[in-house]
Amino acid sequence: MTVSELDGARVRHARLLARVEERLDRTLTGERDRWAAVDPRGGAPAAAIAALVGAGGKRLRPAFCVAGHLAAGGDPDDPVIADCAAALELIHAGALLHDDVFDDAETRRGRPSAHARHAAEHTARGWRGESRRYGESVAVLAGDLADILADRLTAALPVPARRVWNELLTEIVIGQHLDVAVAAESVVDPDLSQWIAICKSGRYSIQRPLQLGAAIAGRAELGPVFAAYGEALGEAFQLRDDLIDAFGDAEAAGKPVGLDLEQHKMTLLLALATRRDARVRELVGEPEWDLPALRARLREIAIGAEIEARIGSLTERAVAALHGGGLDPAWCEELTAMAHRVAYRER
Amino acid sequence: MTVSELDGARVRHARLLARVEERLDRTLTGERDRWAAVDPRGGAPAAAIAALVGAGGKRLRPAFCVAGHLAAGGDPDDPVIADCAAALELIHAGALLHDDVFDDAETRRGRPSAHARHAAEHTARGWRGESRRYGESVAVLAGDLADILADRLTAALPVPARRVWNELLTEIVIGQHLDVAVAAESVVDPDLSQWIAICKSGRYSIQRPLQLGAAIAGRAELGPVFAAYGEALGEAFQLRDDLIDAFGDAEAAGKPVGLDLEQHKMTLLLALATRRDARVRELVGEPEWDLPALRARLREIAIGAEIEARIGSLTERAVAALHGGGLDPAWCEELTAMAHRVAYRER
Numbered sequence: 001m002t003v004s005e006l007d008g009a010r011v012r013h014a015r016l017l018a019r020v021e022e023r024l025d026r027t028l029t030g031e032r033d034r035w036a037a038v039d040p041r042g043g044a045p046a047a048a049i050a051a052l053v054g055a056g057g058k059r060l061r062p063a064f065c066v067a068g069h070l071a072a073g074g075d076p077d078d079p080v081i082a083d084c085a086a087a088l089e090l091i092h093a094g095a096l097l098h099d100d101v102f103d104d105a106e107t108r109r110g111r112p113s114a115h116a117r118h119a120a121e122h123t124a125r126g127w128r129g130e131s132r133r134y135g136e137s138v139a140v141l142a143g144d145l146a147d148i149l150a151d152r153l154t155a156a157l158p159v160p161a162r163r164v165w166n167e168l169l170t171e172i173v174i175g176q177h178l179d180v181a182v183a184a185e186s187v188v189d190p191d192l193s194q195w196i197a198i199c200k201s202g203r204y205s206i207q208r209p210l211q212l213g214a215a216i217a218g219r220a221e222l223g224p225v226f227a228a229y230g231e232a233l234g235e236a237f238q239l240r241d242d243l244i245d246a247f248g249d250a251e252a253a254g255k256p257v258g259l260d261l262e263q264h265k266m267t268l269l270l271a272l273a274t275r276r277d278a279r280v281r282e283l284v285g286e287p288e289w290d291l292p293a294l295r296a297r298l299r300e301i302a303i304g305a306e307i308e309a310r311i312g313s314l315t316e317r318a319v320a321a322l323h324g325g326g327l328d329p330a331w332c333e334e335l336t337a338m339a340h341r342v343a344y345r346e347r
Numbered sequence: 348m349t350v351s352e353l354d355g356a357r358v359r360h361a362r363l364l365a366r367v368e369e370r371l372d373r374t375l376t377g378e379r380d381r382w383a384a385v386d387p388r389g390g391a392p393a394a395a396i397a398a399l400v401g402a403g404g405k406r407l408r409p410a411f412c413v414a415g416h417l418a419a420g421g422d423p424d425d426p427v428i429a430d431c432a433a434a435l436e437l438i439h440a441g442a443l444l445h446d447d448v449f450d451d452a453e454t455r456r457g458r459p460s461a462h463a464r465h466a467a468e469h470t471a472r473g474w475r476g477e478s479r480r481y482g483e484s485v486a487v488l489a490g491d492l493a494d495i496l497a498d499r500l501t502a503a504l505p506v507p508a509r510r511v512w513n514e515l516l517t518e519i520v521i522g523q524h525l526d527v528a529v530a531a532e533s534v535v536d537p538d539l540s541q542w543i544a545i546c547k548s549g550r551y552s553i554q555r556p557l558q559l560g561a562a563i564a565g566r567a568e569l570g571p572v573f574a575a576y577g578e579a580l581g582e583a584f585q586l587r588d589d590l591i592d593a594f595g596d597a598e599a600a601g602k603p604v605g606l607d608l609e610q611h612k613m614t615l616l617l618a619l620a621t622r623r624d625a626r627v628r629e630l631v632g633e634p635e636w637d638l639p640a641l642r643a644r645l646r647e648i649a650i651g652a653e654i655e656a657r658i659g660s661l662t663e664r665a666v667a668a669l670h671g672g673g674l675d676p677a678w679c680e681e682l683t684a685m686a687h688r689v690a691y692r693e694r
Contacts, residue, residue, distance in 0.1 A: 035521050039539055041528040042521055098491065102484040127531040128611065128634075134531050137449040140487055141524045144445065147491070148516045151498060155509050162502050169495045174382050174389055177488045181388040184474040184481050192386055264475065287475075 009330040012076045016066045016085070017059065023086040024053055027149055048114045048142035049149075052093050055109040060237075060342070061088040061209045064230075067338060068213025071331035072222050080156050081216050084165075087150035088209055094146030095172050101136050102180055103263070110254060115139035161215035168208040175200025183264060188284055190271035197268045201241070202234025206342070225325030229335065232318035235268065236311045236343040242269035243307050244347065246298065253347045261291055272310070273303045315343040356677040359423045363413045363432070364406065370433040371400055374496055395461045395489035396496075399440050402456040407584075407689070408435040408556045411577075414685060415560025418678035419569050427503050428563050431512075434497035435556055441493030442519050448483050449527055450610070457601060462486035508562035515555040522547025530611060535631050537618035544615045548588070549581025553689070572672035576682065579665040582615065583658045583690040589616035590654050591694065593645065600694045608638055619657070620650045662690040 028050040036043030062085035069081045099105070100113040107113055112120065119135025127134065147169075154165055178196045182189070207230025214222040244253050245260045246269055260267050266274070266284070273280045280301070283294045298304075318339050322332045375397040383390030409432035416428045446452070447460040454460055459467065466482025474481065494516075501512055525543045529536070554577025561569040591600050592607045593616055607614050613621070613631070620627045627648070630641045645651075665686050669679045 031517075038521075038542065039525060041532075042525055044528065045520065045524050098487060101487070102480070104480065122531060125532075128533050129531055133449070133451065134527065136483070137527045138524065140445060140448070141520055141527070144491075144494070144520045145517070145524075147494065148513065148520060151516065152513045155506065155513065159502065166495065166499045166502065169498065170378075170492070173392065173488055173491045173495060174385075177392050177485065177492075178386060178389055180481065180484045180488070181391070184469060184476055185388075185472075186475050195385065 005330040006333050009070065009334050012070055013063075013066060013334065016070070016076055016082060017062060019082040020059070020062045020066065020085045020089070023082050023153070024089060025050075027086065027090075027153065028053065031145070031149060044118075044138060045142040045145040046149075048097070048118075048138065049090070049093050049146045051111075052096060052108065052114065053089060055111050057089070057092070057109065058345075059089060060205055061092055062086065063338070064206050065209035065213040067331070067335060068210035068222075068226060069217050070213070071210075071327045071335060072214040072217035072219040073328070074213065074217030074219075078216065080158075081213065083153040084157060084161070084212060084216060085209075087153040088212070090146045090150040090153070091169065091172070094143040094150070095176070097139050097143035097146065099176065101139050102176065107256070113139070114142055158215065158218070160220040161212055164208055164211045164215055168204050168212070171199050171208075172204050182266065186264065186287065188266065188274065188281075190266065190274050193266035193271045194268055197238050197271075198231070198235060201238045202231065205237055206230040206234045222325065222327075225321060225327070228321035229318045229339075232314045232321065233339050233342060236314040236318065236339075238268050239307050239311050239314070240343060240345060242267040243304060243311075247304050248346075255347070261289065261294060264289055269303065269307055272307065273298055273301065277301050311343050315339050352677040353680050356417065356681050359417055360410075360413060360681065363417070363423055363429060364409060366429040367406075367409045367413070367432045367436070370429050370500070371436060372397075374433065374437075374500065375400065378492070378496060391465075391485060392489040392492040393496075395444070395465075395485065396437070396440050396493045398458075399443060399455065399461065400436060402458050404436070404439070404456065405692075406436060407552055408439055409433065410685070411553050412556035412560040414678070414682060415557035415569075415573060416564050417560070418557075418674045418682060419561040419564035419566040420675070421560065421564030421566075425563065427505075428560065430500040431504060431508070431559060431563060432556075434500040435559070437493045437497040437500070438516065438519070438551075441490040441497070442523070444486050444490035444493065446523065448486050449523065454603070460486070461489055505562065505565070507567040508559055511555055511558045511562055515551050515559070518546050518555075519551050529613065533611065533634065535613065535621065535628075537613065537621050540613035540618045541615055544585050544618075545578070545582060548585045549578065552584055553577040553581045569672065569674075572668060572674070575668035576665045576686075579661045579668065580686050580689060583661040583665065583686075585615050586654050586658050586661070587690060587692060589614040590651060590658075594651050595693075602694070608636065608641060611636055616650065616654055619654065620645055620648065624648050658690050662686050 028046050032043040032046035032050065065085040065088055066081060070076060074081060096108060097114055100108055101115050105113050106116050115135040118138040119131040122131040122134040157165060175196050179200060182193065182196065207227055210226035210230055211223050214220060214226060242260065245257050248257045250257045274284055279297050283290060283297060319336050322335055375393050379390040379393035379397065412432040412435055413428060417423060421428060443455060444461055447455055448462050452460050453463045462482040465485040466478040469478040469481040504512060522543050526547060529540065529543065554574055557573035557577055558570050561567060561573060589607065592604050595604045597604045621631055626644050630637060630644060666683050669682055
């Protein structure tokens with residue numbers, strides 16, 4: 001493999017991702033304008049999605065979807081791949097819009113969350129009814145619209161890709177539901193929590209997007225290679241998330257930290273600590289958690305270093321899975337670099 | 348046309364609708380069991396949908412979808428039509444699950460609504476967090492899952508049908524959003540309210556299901572015939588709904604009545620009254636509505652009789668649209684009977 005081959009892979013990837021951005025922008029602007037023409041209020045759901053998508057985000061899912069497609073030898077000019085990658089970002093936006101309602105999160109990507117912003121507008125204008133219900137209704141409907149726009153963009157998916165697509169959607173919702181249920185019932189079950197974290201975050205961020213890209217390229221047989229890479233890297237991705245929240249710095253992270261413990265969330269990090277330390281087990285078994293004691297104990301048992309080591313070995317395992325899987329060498333290289341960026345990111 | 352041809356049409360229709368019920372049942376049971384095997388809590392979203400679907404409902408949308416297909420000469424054994432009709436009922440269930448959250452409706456189909464039931468369970472078991480947020484989260488996720496299962500059942504839709512399908516989904520959400528916005532902002536705009544009612548209810552109940560059925564039969568060119576029939580009958584359907592709520596009897600209706608006025612809802616009925624009577628215009632222009640005065644005035648101007656007349660002429664117009672549209676005579680007859688059942692129903 002020459003340097004120019006690797007550069008070529010990167011250029012194709014970047015070009016396709018630029019087309020994904022255009023597609024996102026065109027879809028959301030078009031939909032906002034279409035309904036705003038009926039009534040100015042009609043543009044609000046699309047505008048709420050656009051505000052969230054425009055506020056940043058890592059575009060992780062489109063990046064892996066496009067990478068899976070190109071690594072499988074897919075045509076970079078196939079419009080289906082750009083549409084599908086854009087659809088993944090819309091599904092992600094929809095999940096965040098709904099999740100922020102379930103968690104009552106006030107901010108998202110450094111700005112007020114959609115439901116908080118619309119509730120505040122309701123209050124400020126003295127509208128009829130309850131501000132909270134209004135804000136949450138607008139956010140839920142915006143999330144619903146995001147899913148519908150994603151459905152529109154995936155209309156031309158070939159059947160094997162559509163199967164992966166539907167599985168991804170189902171996993172997100174079941175994962176979200178179990179998340180809500182486990183938090184409400186104060187379930188301390190590290191195995192279940194690990195299953196939820198992997199189902200809800202890991203799979204839909206990396207494995208399923210890669211498999212979708214490959215299926216669009218007509219190479220659904222790459223599914224197992226991407227499953228092995230994606231499962232390991234998905235867990236590393238989630239562990240990094242947990243580490244940032246547990247020990248990170250809000251400014252570097254670009255979001256509030258320490259929320260998981262405050263919300264009694266059995267993260268992968270905490271599940272690991274719970275399995276290995278009797279004192280942590282005792283602390284998380286209490287109906288109300290003693291946060292300072294729990295934080296101190298997590299530092300004492302050096303859980304951070306243990307998680308770092310686990311991230312290291314998961315990333316190695318992910319990279320190892322790429323070799324011998326029938327991918328071209330430039331793409332093995334590129335997916336290796338992507339693995340390191342995901343596992344060792346700061347936010 | 349002989350009696351046996353008409354009977355044949357009815358028998359095929361009834362058989363297909365029986366297959367739709369099987370499909371609904373199989374999909375929901377399968378999904379519940381699949382996730383309950385991971386954890387008993389995982390079955391809850393599918394169970395919430397099944398409870399709603401099993402509690403009754405008119406199955407209006409599947410009936411029109413199947414009728415559109417058969418009237419267009421579609422194959423009654425085509426699995427795509429049974430799946431699509433079942434998917435429409437799931438979309439309807441999803442919309443009701445979300446709508447009940449937006450409206451804070453305590454009951455649905457004579458039973459506690461999903462969010463109310465889950466909030467009550469949360470309270471009874473003394474779970475962590477806020478009962479309302481928990482109940483609403485479960486209901487929103489169940490609605491999301493209903494949409495995803497519908498997506499799965501429509502995976503094999505031909506492209507023209509998929510276009511109708513996505514349009515139907517979009518119209519529901521935009522209609523719901525405008526409904527929420529208009530109520531919050533106390534907008535008195537009969538034209539806008541009429542647009543919302545037709546977009547949210549009329550089109551997705553009759554016109555779009557018929558067009559979907561025809562598109563699955565490969566006869567998308569019947570779209571305009573079904574648009575003419577569906578638009579007129581959709582408005583008649585909605586006007587009947589308004590009449591039942593405004594002047595009906597809760598027992599006969601099988602649901603609470605009088606809610607539209609209480610919630611300051613600008614229904615089609617009220618939009619008509621507002622356009623034609625200065626005193627009604629004055630009353631609905633107030634920030635708080637004087638309900639006894641408004642009810643009295645609506646009776647005084649005999650709005651009920653006017654709406655009945657309008658339902659009559661809309662139904663005639665719908666039926667007239669069927670003739671000369673290239674449908675077979677037995678199906679013109681059957682769609683005529685369906686129009687009368689919809690326009691003159693008691694609940």
